[in-house]
Amino acid sequence: MTELERRALLGDRQAQEECTRQGILLPCWKCGGEAEVNELHTGGKPIYAAACKKHHCGAYGAGSASVPKAIEFWNTRPAPPIGRCMECEHLKDNDGVCLYCEVFNMTTPGPEAFCCRFEPKGGE
Ligand SMILES: [Zn+2]
Structure with a gap:
């Protein structure tokens, strides 16, 4: 993990924004596992939402019509104390x-x- 990612995970707003700008999807804040952006088909236009790859973990971000936005939602969620x-x-x-x-x-x-x-x- 880079220093930037670590700071972002600890709730550093600037670092979160920088990660988002670089298209970096932060690791899962709940379990530390890898996260991914999923394409969800709802009938109309696809929706993108980041989620933890570990399904039993259940962490997920808000959905958006664009991938960068989905990454932003995931990266800038209200930070729990991690x-x-x-x-x-x-x-x-x-x-x-x-x-x-x-x-x-x-x-x-x-x-x-x-x-x-x-x-x-x-x-x-
Ligand atoms: Zn997780």
Whole structure:
């Protein structure tokens, strides 16, 4: 993930707009998975809407008659608090053996992993 994408995912409006301008579809804000723009046929003109590729995840963006607009809707959705596992309160050190997430009760997929259950470390 580029720094620009990371900032956009954290809710940086400028970064979101820059990604949209470059035609970058941000990863899913819910699960961190890959997203894609789908063409939906409703009988009339096709509608485009971005959605998470993982169907069980269920994240999707608003539909639009144009692809760039669909990307914009997806990229600039109201940002939930997401952040990287390495900076998250829920990431626990299992006696130095491994790092795991107490929310999902699993080891973190990697330093770049992130999700919407993010809580900044050292909160009050
Ligand atoms: Zn997802």
